[in-house]
Amino acid sequence: MPQVTKEEGYGFEKYGGISRFASYAHQIQEILRLKPSSVLEIGAGDGVVGGYLKRQTNIRYTVADIAEDLEPDVVADVRHLPFKDGEFDASCAFEVLEHLPFEEFETCVSELVRVAKKYVLISVPHFGPPIMFLLKIPFLPKLQFAIKVPFARAHTFNGQHYWEIGKKGFAPKRIRDVLKKFGTIEREFIPFENQYHHFFVLRK
Numbered sequence: 001m002p003q004v005t006k007e008e009g010y011g012f013e014k015y016g017g018i019s020r021f022a023s024y025a026h027q028i029q030e031i032l033r034l035k036p037s038s039v040l041e042i043g044a045g046d047g048v049v050g051g052y053l054k055r056q057t058n059i060r061y062t063v064a065d066i067a068e069d070l071e072p073d074v075v076a077d078v079r080h081l082p083f084k085d086g087e088f089d090a091s092c093a094f095e096v097l098e099h100l101p102f103e104e105f106e107t108c109v110s111e112l113v114r115v116a117k118k119y120v121l122i123s124v125p126h127f128g129p130p131i132m133f134l135l136k137i138p139f140l141p142k143l144q145f146a147i148k149v150p151f152a153r154a155h156t157f158n159g160q161h162y163w164e165i166g167k168k169g170f171a172p173k174r175i176r177d178v179l180k181k182f183g184t185i186e187r188e189f190i191p192f193e194n195q196y197h198h199f200f201v202l203r204k
Contacts, residue, residue: 022193023123024048027094030187030201032057034119036089042078042112043096044070062088078108083115092121095197102163102170106178109202113182118204120182124175126190126198127151127166134192144192165198172198 027049031039038060041050044067053061064081065072076082078093079100091112097105112120128151134144148166155167163170172188179185179202187201 019194019196021048022191023094023197024052026191026194026197026199027092027121027123028052030121030199031059031090031092034090034121036119038062038088038090040064040081040083040088040091040115042091042093044072045095049094078111079104081111081115085114086117087115089117090119090121091116094121094123095125097122098124098161098163100162105175106181109178109182113202113204116204120202120204121199122179122202123197123199125161125164125196126172127155127164127196130195132192132195146190146192146195148190148195175200 031049031053036059039053039062041061041063042065044050044063044065047063050061050063053059062074063072064074064076064078066075066077068075074082078096093108093112097108100108109120109122112122126148128148130146130148132144132146134142136142152166152168155161155163155170165172165175175198176185176188179200183202183204185200186203188199190198
């Protein structure tokens, strides 16, 4: 399973950036919206989301990752999570599941659902150029919207991602069809500030 290791680095210059931090804001916002007392996150990453939840909330936060050098709370594979059924109020995997072949996506989702009492939050890459419009006139509400331009092309494994929404054979409906086997998709969106990340909030 491909990994971004601690040695390779999650530094701001290589991994960070305004759009990624905008995505972090949405990750935190969606977690807080659910008002959970406990959360499991798959993928240690650079620790931004976990650091905020640990310092600024009373949520019991646990992070699991297969990479020991990232120093997760629990070293584990998302396909075989060492937790009890319903051990966490919510589980989440942001920009993680594309690091496994799509044939294993349903297995990953089933494990995330199993260990969560009610909610699973997921974001995955969504390839494709957007058309974006933003208008702000003083004293009037901001108007903004974005549309993905269809530009399907075959995905080539790049050492990290096995698949991405928007590539040939990976329409959003394919992801929805898997998620709907496990519950109801309560929210689905692409943040205006990061058109590469596609979010799903699944209720069991």
